[in-house]
Amino acid sequence: MRAAVVRGPGDLAITEVPDPAPRDHEVIVAVDTCGICGTDVHVLDGDYGVVRYPVIPGHEFGGIVVAAGRAARGLATGTRVAVDPMDYCDACSMCRSGWTNMCLNGGGLGTTAPGALAGYVAVNGARCEPLPDTLGLGEAGLVEPLACVLHAVDRLGPVLGQDVLVLGAGPIGLLASALLAMSGGRVDLVDRRAERLAAGSRFGARRTGTAVRELDGTWDVVVDATGNPAAVADGLAVTRRAGRIALLGISGPGRSFAFEPFDVVARELTIVGANSVRHTFGRAARLLAAGTLPVELLHEPPLPLTATGEALERSRRGQGLKTRVRLAEAAA
Ligand SMILES: [Zn+2]
Ligand SMILES: [Zn+2]
Incomplete structure (x- = not known):
């Protein structure tokens, strides 16, 4: 597959990388569209705390489940999903008291694990939110910021x-x-x-x-x-x-x-x-699907993967509102 890879601070490449394979609890999502946010710019700049380079950035996305690990239940191939990019352990004292966004062992897609500026991304099946029919894949990237x-x-x-x-x-x-x-x-x-x-x-x-x-x-x-x-x-x-x-x-x-x-x-x-997402991902998806937020005002047509550098610069300069990259062609 094709992916945008930040090889180290300031060093972005659009390159061919191996397709991910799902571990037991994971599913593989073919990414449709990924939104760019300030975090991705910080990952490129090298000033966002714990990042494991090289890393594929991107954590605001929608896509289609194309494969599932043995223990990833309830997600049929073909399911359209948005994905909570937070990685939390469900076992530490913070997770067990409900503060999953404060996990002591936490990380996330696009920072400590490969993100969604790629044809495919491996994600925890339990973090997938099946999309209501009224929510398009191109808008699904807004579930995370919302x-x-x-x-x-x-x-x-x-x-x-x-x-x-x-x-x-x-x-x-x-x-x-x-x-x-x-x-x-x-x-x-x-x-x-x-x-x-x-x-x-x-x-x-x-x-x-x-x-x-x-x-x-x-x-x-x-x-x-x-x-x-x-x-x-x-x-x-x-x-x-x-x-x-x-x-x-x-x-x-x-x-x-x-x-x-x-x-x-x-x-x-x-x-x-207020840091990231805490028990709000499904509610955000339903709010977006209700169609009452004028999200069309946030979006311009998405850029191709080859223009990821330009998309990051647009976000850095505050040009437009929510810049997006289209990945559907990056799966081949
Ligand atoms: Zn974000
Ligand atoms: Zn935890």
């Missing part, structure tokens, strides 16, 4: 009737805006790139602005989808007393801002981190 956002919404708790500020209008910020508006929040959306705000109202935003001060207010709930320390500092400054701030964005290592602990005490703020 499941991450849904986990953040779970972590935040009720927002009904509350004022919510979302920082960052990339795919994660827009999906967060939509879910928080669906949950009854009154959502405002900020991104310094004005062109990204155009879709804001379709994703539930009441007001949009290119800077927090443009909107002139304070909010019960602030959600950061930028990972930019300056944006988090801005968000913290406009969080109301007893308010909550959720952090979803990934900063590079060592990026920080001045922080006054007593301010959190005095205002009784709640700061919530």
Whole structure:
């Protein structure tokens, strides 16, 4: 099969690699389309913690089951699936208490195991979500980012009737805006790139602005989808007393801002981190299949595998919203 391989930091190649064979608990998925996200750019740049190079990146995808290991039950060949890319052990103290995304032995497709920018990918059969008929394979890659956002919404708790500020209008910020508006929040959306705000109202935003001060207010709930320390500092400054701030964005290592602990005490703020997917994958698939999110606004036509480098650069520069790579021709 053909695959995009990051041989080491900064070194991407489109090359022929052996087809994967399923271990007992695995199935082989013929990848249809794979979305590119910031994590893939960090894998290429070599600044994303534990990555085992060489690695095939890519973890936001849909495809068709073409083979199954002996112990992978319930997934017939031909089943259309999205796949939770998290690898967790189900045995450590975190997994056993339900915090599978905090697994002490965890990893993931596209970082510690071969990912989906390839004709085929071997995945844990138990992490496959059969797709509802109304969800196309080209859209299935959005299940994973939506499941991450849904986990953040779970972590935040009720927002009904509350004022919510979302920082960052990339795919994660827009999906967060939509879910928080669906949950009854009154959502405002900020991104310094004005062109990204155009879709804001379709994703539930009441007001949009290119800077927090443009909107002139304070909010019960602030959600950061930028990972930019300056944006988090801005968000913290406009969080109301007893308010909550959720952090979803990934900063590079060592990026920080001045922080006054007593301010959190005095205002009784709640700061919530939200990392990946926790019991939200199936719900995200059903939410997407319901067709109420205007996901067509996130997508342009997918690029071929040979243009993976360009796709990663587009994601890095924030061009377009969700860049995708089509893999259906890479299986031969
Ligand atoms: Zn991602
Ligand atoms: Zn575990």
